[in-house]
Amino acid sequence: MDMDFIGNWTRTHDINKVSQDLDSQQVVLFGWVQDVRDLGGIRFIIMQDRTGTIQITILKKRVDPEVLQKSDLLQKRFSIAVMGTVKKTNMTPRGIEIIPTQIKLLNIAIEQLPIDITGKTPANIETRLDARALDLTAESTIAVFKIQHTALQAIRSFLFEKGYLEVHTPRIIASATEGGAELFGVKYFDQTAYLAQSPQLYKEQLTMSLEKIFEVGPFFRAEESHTRRHLSEFTSVDIEQAFANADDVMALLEQVIHHVCVTVKETCSNELHVLKYKFEVPELPFKRLTYTEVLESLKEHGVDIPWGEDIPTEAFRELGKLYPFFYFVTDWPSKAKTFYIKPRRENPEVCEGFDLMWRYIELVSGGTRIEHKEQLVCRMREKGLNPESFKYHLQAFDWGMPPHAGWAIGLERLTMVLSGRKNIRETTLYPRDRIRLTP
RNA sequence: GCUCGGGUAGUAUAGUUCGGUCUAGUAUAUGCGGCUGUCGCCCGUAGGACCCGGGUCCGAAUCCCGGCCCGAGCGCCA
Incomplete structure (x- = not known):
């Protein structure tokens, strides 16, 4: 899988700093894929950094084909950079989502992670410590x-x-x-x-x-x-x-x-x-x-x-x-x-x-x-x-x-x-x- | 160190009482397919496990012995 380089991108915001005040503005976020929810015509990428999570929304019919193609590849824990526009919405818990204009794939992860990081199926402390970095x-x-x-x-x-x-x-x-x-x-x-x-x-x-x-x-x-x-x-x-x-x-x-x-x-x-x-x-x-x-x-x-x-x-x-x-x-x-x-x-x-x-x-x-x-x-x-x-x-x-x-x-x-x-x-x-x- | 308890798919568990419809169940994760507003998404589908060794028995995930590993509590300690 081809990786992208950070190039001249600079992080503009920590994820928890993205708010409704930034509506319509362009941001550059760095972080990881926490989860992907694909509903067919629409795909939600939950992106995480150390400060929190944010939803990247991809309307498959409207998004740039290159972004769509890149988002097809994404799996949990892939390290990514997203350039996109902040959009006010009442359809997410935080009241905002990111409409991406470009996605960079910085690094990949294995498909089957040793523990569930979303908290759905919590692991025992022993298992967690064995995979502590994750x-x-x-x-x-x-x-x-x-x-x-x-x-x-x-x-x-x-x-x-x-x-x-x-x-x-x-x-x-x-x-x-x-x-x-x-x-x-x-x-x-x-x-x-x-x-x-x-x-x-x-x-x-x-x-x-x-x-x-x-x-x-x-x-x-x-x-x-x-x-x-x-x-x-x-x-x-x-x-x-x-x-x-x-x-x-x-x-x-x-x-x-x-x-x-x-x-x-x-x-x-x-x-x-x-x-x-x-x-x-x-x-x-x-x-x-x-x-x-x-x-x-x-x-x-x-x-x-x-x-x-x-x-x-x-x-x-x-x-x-x-x-x-x-x-x-x-x-x-x-x-x-x-x-x-x-x-x-x-x-x-x-x-x-x-x-x-x-x-x-x-x-x-x-x-x-x-x-x-x-x-x-x-x-x-x-x-x-x-x-x-x-x-x-x-x-x-x-x-x-x-x-x-x-x-x-x-x-x-x-x-x-x-x-x-x-x-x-x-x-x-x-x-x-x-x-x-x-x- | 002592006393209990435990070891089943990647993870978390059911099954062990009292051996036999266990061809080992479920959830989640993963692969594949589908789905335009999800937020623990949903639906379909596939693959995936009985810690190791020995014994008893027609038959062992289940009982017995040995080993390895782990947890909880106690002690020690803070």
Whole structure:
């Protein structure tokens, strides 16, 4: 099949920018064939780009024979350019259609696509991920990532506005940053290195220089987790701030989340409509429950957890039914949190760590950090960690480490909340999990 | 890692309980033909599948054993 060249054509409009205001004007559109409906004497080409779809209408008796001939060839996913006239009409949902004067065929696709991109016969997530590049062309999939983009943009602009500096810490590290989560090892010349599970230690160190920082980036956990909310590679939105405590960063966090919800709701109404999903902008402040209150609340509903134990998933699911929106869980037992979270001065059994939950999903975790070296070393030992392997981190505490606090949002989990997806792999372009390493 | 559940055309599924009209049904997709206002177009037509290996049996998609792959939940973790 002969292909055309773009030549001197330039795109004049994104497809969603073509409106009734452009009636009778000539436009040049680039995109793909999403669907062809041929009724005999009339043929409708549904053309798609990342912004939406538009109908190209071909009246076979009236159209230029060359255009007709070209349109005979078109199949789903063929990449095309269309020059044509915008026509106002009451016969399409958008009130416009394109009457083509010239069509260029830029590239072809196979006849039998591995998944249905129009949504008529939805495929399972596994099948979709195997053909992810194609799956990502489905309007509903695009919608998820537009929402993610909008959320991230909202977070960034909010934090920039508040004076946070965006930073980039290493992904390749020499040893465990936190203990706990398993690390992926990598060959690093003649040494063994690891993929970072979090920017935690670096961002803490940066509070003694840049004071208020944030970072968005991928982190890696070599856990055996096999659930709808875990990934081996995920995107973390981290902040850390000097001269602040848990209360300060919780207040910041709920404002960030609120701003994200408002922004997504305002600017992604089409995407939310495509996804058939609605959410309410949460009211501030978010509910704050202490760990002890959570246990009491669970006990009233028949779930008995001894104080000090971690809260199992099943209990969180129960809790999510009682508090179906955003809520904080604060004042965790010190032994249930990592070493760098600060125990409360008046009662060291509990700490200044918190989680922001959405129903049963842990969206964010954070807290006040320990700023004194001796206490930090002491906590490392309690957790069975060797302070020697943290010597480069610990030396920073000799140089005027300020009191500080911070948090980390799981971006894919936040996207689940904002898009109503129930599997985290739907909110990641190319997910990596216990099983999947491709595509 | 543990416990369940599953593997049938490109996709999504029915059939498996209790083996036999299963020559494996349906939808959608694909090919071909028809149709001038569709928008999940419609109508006709064609081709297309029982994860692999072994066993029981006159007979296995269905039962048994082994393998491979996948999902959900738990644990771990965030």
